[in-house]
Amino acid sequence: MTTTESNPSAPTERSVPKPVFTDAEAGAKEFPDSSPAARRYNYFTPAKRKQTHYEDVTVEVQPDPRHYLAQGWIYGFADGTNGYPLHWTKLKAWGVDEPEPARGVGTGAMHVQNWPAHGWHEFRDPNEEWEQSLYRYNANVVRQLTQNVDNARHAKAFELWTPNWIRFVERNVGAWMHIEHILGLYVFAANERSGPTNMHNTAMAVNSTRKIRFAQDLALYNLTLTEEIDGFDGTAHVEAWNSDAEWQGARKVCEALTAVQDDWGEAIFAANIVFEPLIGELFRSNLVMQAAAGNGDFVTPTVMGAGEFDYAQRDLRWTIACFGPLAEDREFAAHNKELMQGWLSHWVPQALEAARTMQPMWSQADHKPPRFEDALDRAKSRFAGICRDLNLDTPEELKQ
């Protein structure tokens, strides 16, 4: 039933709304709130003097009953928890032990007096990720990669590869896609419901997206190689991942990261602070990137390089900005430091053990990369630097 059917007398030409001059643009009249000063989101305090575009589209979108949520959360889980509980990590930020406002009959809204009420709200993603940056960045990466691989194909660059190097790429570079995929989905995406603020959860979601993309970059690169190189086995990566001894250590730690019990902080910390430098960069930078050129491969480094860049320039950056201040929190620095040191003691030995099981890969190519021990030392010193950036002590276990 539409009116055009029920109204046969309607004119036959297309009926369109007529534009009307309303003069409803900024500055057309003067009245309370008409000044330019009123044209800014005024419900939060920016981190720096000038509020950023990123803050405008991010801050306060996820409510907090300690701010303005007058009627409180309106849905709860069966056990009574609701919203975004602050105890879904054992980390603490100043102010969290203050009670939530107790609202009820005649109390009014009880708006926050001491913005931001607790320290979690001080976090800003230094990458300032939102819709625009997210798509621009990742679209650029995939465009660049597609172009690099296409160029290589046209230049017959893969013909230079030796059989051993082909085996190395099909098995090991291939196996790495699984790690990115699992971390992307089951660590980063899996935890983006759990963070205390919109800033945290969006940073996790965007980190997740980069990882899922990188996993697919590797899978599709593997597909291209299958089509371009005679005898390149496109399924060998599955076998390597499932049964090669040198992959089982990394796999075990990677899976353990998905199994962290009810603590988004630990899961993200262990992934980006421990796993990535000690296993991720060890493999990507200190093995693949080092070994490829000597074996006549100029393409794989561009694919791996994109993932390297994701981690070094984006993932690590927001992670430091997220966890660093907690180690110096004005109320819970000692608590957080002890907790994070404990996480280091728990995860570093596992990561190192896994790293050592990867050692045989260093001797699989014809043209050998720098020695495993040197590679591991480099990864360790990178990791020690990250600990310093976080104001944490380099754990004893690193000497293992």
Place this chain on the structure above:
Amino acid sequence: MSRQSLAKAHQKIQELAWEPQYHEPYMKYGTDYTFRKAAKKDPLKQVLRSYFPMEEEKDHRVYGAQDGAIRGNMFRQVQERWLEWQKLFLSIIPLPEISAARSMPMLFHAVPNPELHNGQAIQMIDEVRHSTIQQNLKRLYMNNYIDPAGFNNSLRNFQTDYCGTIGRQFAEGFITGDAITAASIYLTIVAETAFTNTLFVAMPAEAAANGDYLLPTVFHSVQSDESRHISNGYATLLMALSDEDNRQLLERDLRYAWWNNHRVVDAAIGTFIEYGTKDRRKDRESYAEMWRRWIYDDYYRSYLLPLEKYGLVIPHDLVEESWKQIWEKGYVHEVAQFFATGWLANYWRIDGMTDEDFEWFEYKYPGWYDKYGKWWENYSRLATPNGHNPIIFEDVDYVYPHRCWTCMVPCLVREDMVMQEVDGQWRTYCHEVCRWTDAEAFRPTYQGRETPNMGRLVGHREWETLYHGWNFADVVKDMGFVRDDGKTMTAQPHLNLDPKKMWTLDHMRRCPTFVSPNVTLNEMTDAEREAFRADYVRQGPAGRPAPKDA
């Protein structure tokens, strides 16, 4: 990417599927649904190599249009009546979007089919897109539209205001309670598949008719992601259906989700489209007509009905009842009238209705004038302060309604109001289905079956409770709905920006004390309460007191 290479890419990324070998992922969110590992359904893997450039291209169009709108002085042709309602809509909608993002990991845990997780993760990032692109659109309105008040303090307002709380169901409902009830049935199967059509298609069309072509640009771009989300939901639903034990829960959740979406979305979007527009061409579709087309025909008849053969119990009675609410019981008109009655509790300006509007309403909804015309004439008469109080405190044949405990929209179709003592408190409900939702569905047992994962309705669900016994000047000040001179109210019951015509806190100061209907209800004796009920269900339409003689 070519179609052929896309198909191959699709195939290839299936190899990423993960079978845990050393550690099972931690399962944080529970469900009472059960999933035997069902046969692999359409895996819906999104190839990011084509996804990112595609979305970026969509963005170029959105941002290009925004630059063009500003250069082309779009705001000289925008209807204030329309844009004022965007202060409400755009304060609400970024939260449902981001909540949809946050709900996706709940499904990873509840649906043990890795083939679906990839699609859910991409939906997650789509929703981050939607939330931030909408926050950005609102920012553009704030910067370029004549009256930034209400946009500039948007998220504080929304979290304080009762309309915002009603809207929050459409967000918290996605992320809390039983993971499948929340993230699959309520969000994907009902909200996205049925009701986003009115949100993202019907409403933008109305925006364009009111001189705003940016809302359509942004929301069509958002809607174009929606079909993927609908497929996610469909695949999950089919998996759920394959397990007989789930059918009782599916029936419960479809009833709850359908009714709640109707109550909330039809209230808000119905009001925007019917009362927020200046477009009174007789051949433009009314909300009722759009509803019939988008929701009744496209969703109910084309999407839901065919699922009956897989064992899904469809809430036919509730679909018909919702239609009856809209078509016969004036649901949207009652809501719009209530919004306007309570204009002083909000943070946008509500324009009165003119003769041209009356004519259109009468044409589209025969009998409209007899019910609502007089009241809207009073609204205009009392619009600018002139020694009288706001309409809510004046005698205009309108009884301030009680609120529905469940959907939090007031009990406006008075004859449908029901009352029950639940959890030690007397509660009013707008309809039997809302009573059932609170008293029976959101409980740890359902029809004798254990439902330990089902969520709870919590919070201070009656907004008036917080301001029981307050003077309205203090209410408005406490909520912060005041302009930068410290006394002129953000909200106004007209569009005149002449400061002399605008209401201030001083005008509110002389109003009678505000009381909470629910607090009052709970202070009554049983006999008084029964008398109240008997009177209430005889009230209306248009909020009229019960006839004295009957």
